[in-house]
Amino acid sequence: MMLDVLLLFSRICTAVVGGASQTITGYIGERVDIRCSYDYGYESNSKYFCKGECIYGNRIIMVKSGSPAKDERFSLTDDTTARVFTVTITDLRTEDEGQYWCAVKRSITDVYSEILLLVMLGSFVIIIITAEALVLLLIAVPLIIVAVQMRKKNKGLLSSATVVFNPVIYDQIKDTGRFCNPEDRDTETTVFYSCVS
Structure with a gap:
C-alpha cells in the first residue's frame, strides 16, 4: 500500500517531457514564433507556455489557451488539426531570453517540451x-x-x-x-x- 502511494506521488511530481529540447533564436525588437507539437488525443486539452523551472505550485505561466496573457506580447494559438500550438512573442527583449516549457495539461501529469530561447541583436x-x-x-x-x-x-x-x-x-x-x-x-x-x- 505504501509503495503504491509513493509511486502515485512520484507520478504527480514528475513531468513528462515530450521530445528533445529545442533552441530558438530571436532578435531584439522583432517577433518569434515557437511551435509546440503534441500527440494525438490531446487536441481538446488546455495548453500553456511556462517560463523557468515550471515546477508544480510555482509555475510562471506566460500564456495559456483560452485566457489572455498577462504580458500582451505573448499569444497562443492551437492548430488541433496539425496538433501544434504556436506561442508568439512580439517586441522581443533581452529579459525574454531563457528556459521555457511548452505544456499540455493532463489529469495527473502534464506533458512538457523544453524550449531554450536566445535573444540576439537584430539587423535593425x-x-x-x-x-x-x-x-x-x-x-x-x-x-x-x-x-x-x-x-x-x-x-x-x-x-x-x-x-x-x-x-x-x-x-x-x-x-x-x-x-x-x-x-x-x-x-x-x-x-x-x-x-x-
Whole structure:
C-alpha cells in the first residue's frame, strides 16, 4: 500500500517531457514564433507556455489557451488539426531570453517540451548603432580639425610675441610698479603694468 502511494506521488511530481529540447533564436525588437507539437488525443486539452523551472505550485505561466496573457506580447494559438500550438512573442527583449516549457495539461501529469530561447541583436538594431556611430564621427571630425587649426593659430601668436629679457626695462617696471602712480611713468617707454591694492 505504501509503495503504491509513493509511486502515485512520484507520478504527480514528475513531468513528462515530450521530445528533445529545442533552441530558438530571436532578435531584439522583432517577433518569434515557437511551435509546440503534441500527440494525438490531446487536441481538446488546455495548453500553456511556462517560463523557468515550471515546477508544480510555482509555475510562471506566460500564456495559456483560452485566457489572455498577462504580458500582451505573448499569444497562443492551437492548430488541433496539425496538433501544434504556436506561442508568439512580439517586441522581443533581452529579459525574454531563457528556459521555457511548452505544456499540455493532463489529469495527473502534464506533458512538457523544453524550449531554450536566445535573444540576439537584430539587423535593425545593428543598423541603428552603425548610423549613430557615423553621425558621431561626422560631428567629431570637423571639431577636431577646428581644434587643430586653432591650436596652430594660437601657437603662431605666442611664438611671435616672445620678448627678450631686458634688465633696464625690468628695473623700470619694478620701480614704477612700486609707486603705482601714473605721473611717475617714463613717457618714452611703453610699459604695461598693473597696480594691486
